[in-house]
Amino acid sequence: QIQQALRALTIPLERLQMMKGHMMQDMRKGLSRQTHAQATVQMLPTYICSTPDGTEKGDFLVVELCQSQVRILLVTLFGDGNLSPQMVYKIFDMPEDIVHGEGEALFDFIAQRLSEFLGDTSSSQERIPLGFVFPFSCHQTKLDKAELLSWSKGFSCGDVEGKDVVQLLQWAIYKQELCHVDVVALMNDTVGTMMTCSTEGRPCEIALIAGEEWASNLPEWWVMGALHQCSPPSLPPDKGSNCCFMAEAYLVEITEETSGRMCINTEWGSFGDDGMLSDILTVYDESMDDESSNPGLKRFEKLVGTLYLGEIVRHVLIVLAAQKALFTGSDVAILKEKDVIKTQQVLEIINNGENTAAVKRILEGLGLESSERDCSRVQQICQAVVTRAATLYAAGLAAVLSYMCQCRDMDQLLVNVGVDGELYHTCTRFKEILENVVKLLAPECTATLLPSTDGSGRGAAMVTAVAVRLEAQRREVDELLAPLRLSRADLERVQALMRQEMELGLGQETNPTACVRMLPTYVCATPDGTEQGKFLALDLGGTNFRVLVVHVSEGGIRMASEIYVIPTGVMQGTGDQLFDHIVDCIMDFQLKQNMMEEVLPLGFTFSFPCQQVGLDKALLLTWTKGFSASGCVGQDVVQMLRDAAQRKNVGLQVVAVVNDTVGTMMSCGYDDPKCEIGLIVGTGTNACYMEEMQNVGTVEGEQGRMCINMEWGAFGDSGCLDNILTSFDTVVDKDTINPGKQRYEKLISGMYLGEIVRHILLAMVDRELLFKGNPSPKLQTKNIFQTKFLSTIELNGLALRQIRAILQDLELNASFEDSVLMREVCHVVSERAAKLCAAGLAAVVEKMRENRGLDQLSVTVGVDGTLYKLHPTFSHILQETLQDLAPKCTVTFMPSEDGSGKGAALVAAVACNISSRGKQP
C-alpha cells in the first residue's frame, strides 16, 4: 500500500516532458491577443523592459504593501555593479480601520508614514524615485499606471477598485508636500527576485518563486541604519509558486510594445485548471482540493505550493492509516484537522534524513504515536510529495527556458535564474532534483540557478532604478534623433518646395539654373499593348552591363540576356575603347543567340545624366559610378555607339536612348496603361513622369505629353532643404566625391543610408548610450555599415541571429538593448528616407492631377531599385505617407521586373509602332 501511494505520487519523465509542451502552448496562448482570455497561464505584462546593468546609481524609495503592514525602504545604489547596496527600512502596522476604510485614508496613511520615514533618513537627492510593490490583481498598462481590479488578502478599501493606484499614491504623497518623491514604477512581488539576481554582473532573465517568503527571513546585512525598530515582523505568507521571465516584446501582443523585451509574470499557478493535469492528480490531491477555499482552481499551485504540500502529506497519511499501513493501534483523529501538518514540518522531516528519532519527535509533536517503521514510511511519503513538486517546478521552468530559446532563435540558451522561496532555500533535495530534471527536460538550455533573498524589497528598488536609468537614456536618445523625425508640416514643406523646383526646371528661362533638371526624354507615349516585334536592348550604368533580346508579342514579353564585364581599364580608358567593347559584346551576344544576320531596332538604357535632344540623341553631362572614359562628356552617346558599330562593320539601328527611370515606367506601362511615373530607389534615387507638352518650356510643341526625367536627386542643391538637414547629413555629405550636390538623394538612397546610420551610432557611442560607451575602431571605417544591414536589422525579432552576425562582423560587443537601439536608429533613418521620397512623389502626382484638371487622379508608379524592393518597411511607409500627403490621388505601386532592359526595348517598340503608323515620335 505504501508502494502504491509512492507510485501514484511519481510522475514519469515522459509525462513531465508532455507537461512542459502543454505549458509552452499555454504560454503562447496567454501572450496572443486572441487567446489571452482563455489561457490558464495568464502571462501578465509587467512593463519592466530591462534588467539592471550595474550602472544604476542614487537613492530609491520602495513602498511595499503586505498584509496589514506597510514596509518602506530607502536603497542607495553606487553604480558599482550593485554589489553593495545600502538600505534602511521600517515596517508599519496598519490599523484595521485603514485596511477596511476609504481608499483615500489608506493612501494618506502610507504617505504620512513615508513622510515620517524620510524625516528620519537623510537623502540629499533633489528627486527621489519610488517603486510601489502592490501585490493585488491589477490591469497594468504602463510601468506607472495600473488600475486595481479587485482587492484580496483581506483588504477592502472603498473607492479604489477601477482607479489608477499609482495616481492615488502620488496624490497622497503630494498632499504631504513631498514634491520630490516620484512614483515611477508599480510592480507585483515576483519580478523583484529577477532583478536582485541581476546584480551579479550577469543578467538574470528568469525568476522562480518556490514557496512563500517570510519577512522574518530578512538577512542580517539588510539592517544598515538604526531604523529597524519595528515589532518582529510576522508577515503571513503571500507568495506561492510563480515564475517570470524576459520575453520578446513583440510577442507580447496584449501590449503596444514591439521592440526589446518585457518581463512577463506567468502566473502559472492556474495551469491545469482546464483539466490538463487531471491524469496526474491523486486521490490525495482531490481530497485536499475539496477542502480548499477554491476547489478545482489553481491546480498547478496546489501540486507545488508550500501552502499545500503539508496538506497533501496529511491526506496521504489519512488514507494509509485507514488502510492500517501506518500508525496501527494509535489514535489518528488529529489528522482530520486541516493544516495540522505544515510544509515546514514536511521539510524538517526530509532534512532529518536518517535520523528517525527527530522524525519521531516531530510526529509526536503532532500527537501521533509512531513506530520506527512509521517514521521511515512517513519520511518516504514526504520525500515523494516534495520530489513531485520539484519535478513539476522543473517542467515549468524547462517550458520557460525552451520557450525563450525558441523565441530568440538560438541553438543554445545560457541564462541565469533567480530562485526565491523556502523550498529552494531550505531543502537540498528539492534543489538538486529541480536542477537535474531541468537539465533533462531542456537540454538545449544551460540555466544557472542563483538564490535570491528578499527579492521583493531590494528588487523593487532595482526595478525603480532601472526605470530611471532607461528614462534618462530615452530622453537623450530622443534628443539625438529628434532632428531626423520629420513632422507632417515638414513634409508638406518639402512637397511644396519640390513643386516649385519642378516649375523652375520646366521653365525655359529658369531651367539653366534650376537644380531639379527636368530633362525632356522625347518619350511621348507609354505602351498601349499593340507593340510587337523583336528588339535589342543595352543596359549600361546599373550594377551590370547587359545585352538583351526582347520579343514583344500578343502573348507577352520574352527575353534572353547576357551579362558582360566591363574591365576597369575600359571604363577608365578612352571613349572609343569603351564603345568598341560594347559593340564586341553585342556581336558576341548575336552569335550566341544565332541572330548575326538580323538588324534589330535597339533601345539603349544609359543611366548617366544626359542632356537629351531627341529620342536617339543624348549628350553626356558627366560620368558617375566609377566610369571615366575620356572624350565622352559633351558627346552624343548614341553617335559614339553608331561610330563604333561602323568601325566594326556591324549593322545597328539605335532607335532610342533612355534613362533607367524611363525604362522602368515603360516596362510597367506595358502591363498597366495607367503607369505614367517611373521611380528608382537603389544606389541613387530618381523619378520620371508624363508631363503636358505645353508645360515643357524647354522643348518646342504644345501637343500631347512627354516623359520628363526629373533628376530629382539634385533637389535641395540650392539650399532649400538645409533646414531639415542634420549634423549627420552634413558629415556624410562632406565625405562624398560630390559634396553639396545631390542633397535629396543623399537623404534617401542606398549609397548613403548606411553611412548616416554609422554616424548616428558613433554619436551614440560618444554619449555612452551604446556599447556602454566603448569605442569600436571598426565603426570608424567609412561604408562599413552597409545599407543592406538596415534591412536585416529592421526585420523584426526573428532576425536577431543575423543581427548578431552583423555586429560580430563589425567587432561590436552589443548587448540585447544595444541591438534594440540600433534597430531604432535604422528605422528612424529609413523612415525619414521613405517619407521624403513620398513628399517628392506627392508633388509629382498632385501636379499631374492638376495638369489634367481632375478631382481625383488614379495613377501607377513603376518602381525599381534594391532598396525599395528589399527593405522591409520602406515601400510601406512611402505609400502610406504619399496617401496622406496627396489624398486626391490613388497611387498604385508596381515593382518592375528588369525595367532597364525590358523598358529600353519597349521605348524602341513604341517608337517603331508610332512611326509605322506614320506619326512622328
Ligand code: ADP
Ligand atoms: P543600381 O541602383 O545600381 O541599379 P540596385 O537597384 O540594385 O542597383 O541598388 C543597389 C543598392 O541597393 C546598393 O547601393 C545598396 O546600398 C542597396 N541595397 C542592396 N541590398 C539591399 C538590401 N537588402 N536592403 C536595402 N538596400 C539594399
Ligand code: MG
Ligand atoms: Mg538599377
